[in-house]
Amino acid sequence: MKLQHLFDSHAHYEDALFGEDRHRILAGLPDQGVEWVLNCCSDLGVAPLVVALTEQYDFVYGSVGVHPHWVLETPEDYLDQLERLARSPKVVALGEMGFDYFFDEPRDLQERIFRGQMDLAQQLKLPVIIHDREAHEDTYRVLEEYRLPGIVHRFSGNVEGLRRVLDWGMYVSFNGDITWPEYNETALKVLAATPMERLLIETDAPYMPPKVLEGQLCDSAMLPHIVEVIAQVKGLDPQEVCDISAKNAREIYGIN
Numbered sequence: 001m002k003l004q005h006l007f008d009s010h011a012h013y014e015d016a017l018f019g020e021d022r023h024r025i026l027a028g029l030p031d032q033g034v035e036w037v038l039n040c041c042s043d044l045g046v047a048p049l050v051v052a053l054t055e056q057y058d059f060v061y062g063s064v065g066v067h068p069h070w071v072l073e074t075p076e077d078y079l080d081q082l083e084r085l086a087r088s089p090k091v092v093a094l095g096e097m098g099f100d101y102f103f104d105e106p107r108d109l110q111e112r113i114f115r116g117q118m119d120l121a122q123q124l125k126l127p128v129i130i131h132d133r134e135a136h137e138d139t140y141r142v143l144e145e146y147r148l149p150g151i152v153h154r155f156s157g158n159v160e161g162l163r164r165v166l167d168w169g170m171y172v173s174f175n176g177d178i179t180w181p182e183y184n185e186t187a188l189k190v191l192a193a194t195p196m197e198r199l200l201i202e203t204d205a206p207y208m209p210p211k212v213l214e215g216q217l218c219d220s221a222m223l224p225h226i227v228e229v230i231a232q233v234k235g236l237d238p239q240e241v242c243d244i245s246a247k248n249a250r251e252i253y254g255i256n
């Protein structure tokens, strides 16, 4: 049976990797059961395209924000620019923001731009989308201080870290990682420990396709492969996983 009501809570259709195929792929998603997409922004340079996609497609919502990988390119007035972009009616979150210690961007600058966006989210009353790569303790330190509503996307911490994030009222999302056996040990323990009412699904398209589609450009129509793993771990029907995760995503993003 084909799954319905899929909500991809984190995808990057503004990414240059989609090139000429961007509009063909997006236009085909509703027929494949994808009912909502949150197009997550990674830097100010692509933000206008993110906003334009929310205007072109009924089912696409957006966020605006600066990913830690792009902090060196970020202009001084980034918060003014983000505030302006966030006024667009289908921009429903700020992000992605946070720490990325896989790359070499100065950590103090990453923190300054992360905190700037947390302050803005608090002021605009928008949920935050958090990126944490190899920076769990620093990420938790900032999240604990602010305790804003939001999502730690592609949650990569351990079960102990998960409990802390859940205590602060946040949601976590899972992507194609959980279909790759080499990642499974910690990720599957974390998945098992995540209550369904705090769980979101995402592709992080065009990155991280499910294992069975290795080498392909990832898009939201690949969500069923991720849903399948979650359904197995949780002992649920796959459609239930779609319905619950979509309800959660609509709640946190404020989409009726």
Ligand SMILES: [Zn+2]
Binding pocket: 010, 012, 040, 096, 204
């Ligand atoms: Zn992302």
